[in-house]
Amino acid sequence: MVHLRFLVAATLLFCVFTGGVSPARAAHDPFPLYDCITPNVAFWRDIYGKYPSSQGVLHDKRNLGIIYEVLDIEGVWENGARERDRQRIERAKERYLEILNTLASGASPQSREEKRVAGLFGPQATPEDFRLAQDNIRFQSGQKDNFREGLIRSGSYLAEIKEIMASYGVPEDLAYLPHVESSFNYKAYSKFGAAGIWQFTESSGKQFNLDVDYAIDERRDPLKATHAAARMLRHNYEKLGTWPLAVTAYNHGINGMMRAKAAKGDYEKIFQEHESGLFKFASRNFYSEFLAAREVAKNYKLYFGSLPIEPPVNSKGVVLPNYALVSDLVKHLKVDLETFKGLNPALREPVYRGQKLIPKGYEVRVPQQGKAVRLADNIPQGILKEDQAQTTMYQVRQGDTAFSIAKEYGINATDLLRGNGLDEQAVICPGQNLRIPSPNERVVHLVASIKKKADSERVSVVIPVTSGEKMAVQGGKEPPALPVVKLQGAPVSPPPGQPLKAAAAPEAPVAQGPAKVAEPVVAKAKGAQCPSLNPATVLGNLGVEVSKKQGKSYGTIRVEAEETLGHYARWLGVRAWDLRRLNNLRYEQSLAVNQRVKIPLGKGSKQRFEAQRYEFHKEMVEDFFAAYRLVEGTRNYRVKQGDTIWSLCQNEFELPFWLIKKYNESVDFSQLKPGVRLVVPRVEAKS
Known part of the structure; x- marks a missing residue:
């Protein structure tokens, strides 16, 4: 292998004078394999078709031809395996950092390992090459088994996806892109809220005509989402002019790629030379991953043999x-x-x-x-x-009980608790937001069989139906009515910071009569914490303070995590520009958590706004905890100079801001200062 700097310079000259790809190959394929990315495509081809999730590759992230070691790992999330894998990988990185540090000092390699590592860089490598390499050690887990499962799943919709791509005038091979995004996992959901096989975020989905709200999420429909993906990819191509740039923009964003094109000109130069705070390993390699995934998927029998591909959905x-x-x-x-x-x-x-x-x-x-x-x-x-079922939201105040809240709305306390997924283990605390079930709802259980891998389990699906209505389930029999529990007793003050559990239905049979259950209460002390509160609970002040000026009604709200002016505009049915003008906000000015924002109110808009705001936050927490679970324990992080909550969430914690905020309610995130201690939960994906 030749000297790294010489290799980069020679490759750049080749790309400049030859176009980086043979003319015949470029003329017929909208997705050319440039010579300057060939090692990267080979690397990802091995990741998809050679290494299973029980193995991973420790490599140089700028020169993917340098592979230090193939590590055996557990490759699963359960029972602390992810932490054990992390420690195993860190120990391996430390070994190679020591070797690279020795080589960077100018010393000749002595041990067998030092000679092997030095040989990876070629005979002309200099101490500077080894010094730079210390910052580029990266681990990539294998994906062969996941890719195999994705190939099997893809049969359900792949043919239709190709047809949709062709209908938009874009190359049908873009149908293989979900192998990179999600392994064709139709339930895929990222920690930052990207959903479905095409991994649209809420904002990008809405931009390309996908409906996303508390009732419907078209990002999860593989066909509807494919229409949106085709529109986005065509838009990228029209703006950027080549498919390598259009595909890269699917990951990096159209605006970032337009800036990169303006600065560097073409894909090859962007791949080799472009540097920015956002154009990192994932963006630089996205097109190479797509080419590798396309090759493995089209020739899957060479890598996997015959597979039981799922038939198209009829x-x-x-x-x-x-x-x-x-x-x-x-x-x-x-x-x-x-x-x-x-x-x-x-x-x-x-x-x-x-x-x-x-x-x-x-x-x-x-x-x-x-x-x-x-x-x-x-x-x-x-x-x-004629109309959608409307949500009524209530924010728990000090001194509230489940009984008092239910009585205020004329419903049963048990229905209130169950309608919010609460049972005898739950707590209600000040600041918690509850959904108020409609008075004519009651709860029945529909038992359904759901197969998960090789195991089958019986699960209960809760479906409210109107009172007096019969529902045919389990052989046409109507399920028995659930017991009604009348919560009794006076509120009892708990120890400071320890709210009592909210009681639900008794375990005793109905024939014994309703049990006398101590009334659940909330912490009365101002600012009391709820240490046992489920993180999936929707907290925060989601209400609107109403005022009038010159005969017009206005509301004042405080910004909560993940909210934008675009959300407020949509919930109110106004333009975001109107809200900016009302609040004297500059076009590029973003909102800060806890910032006061003024909103216009028409007839009934306060209730609709509060309901949609609650549903937005409820949707986030429900979707997140459907895909991830908390594991025992937390870790601490002390804020450093230059940290922002956004950079920390994306790069350090790999967790959404709203979840970090739940564990750090006393922290002022609008002015995050060095030295502040943050509590960070530990999260793992569900199977």
């Missing part, structure tokens, strides 16, 4: 003319709930819990065979509703 879409309760629709279609859920992944759990109706205009997908198509074309008016 379904038909029927547009729903109005809102409908999912239990009513499933009953009419005579389709079992799990089949319906599998065909309609865009519908969120609140729809299946009956808290929201299937939206008007939603394209319901039903099995192509059987009576379902005919029944879907003839939905009776009796099950259609």
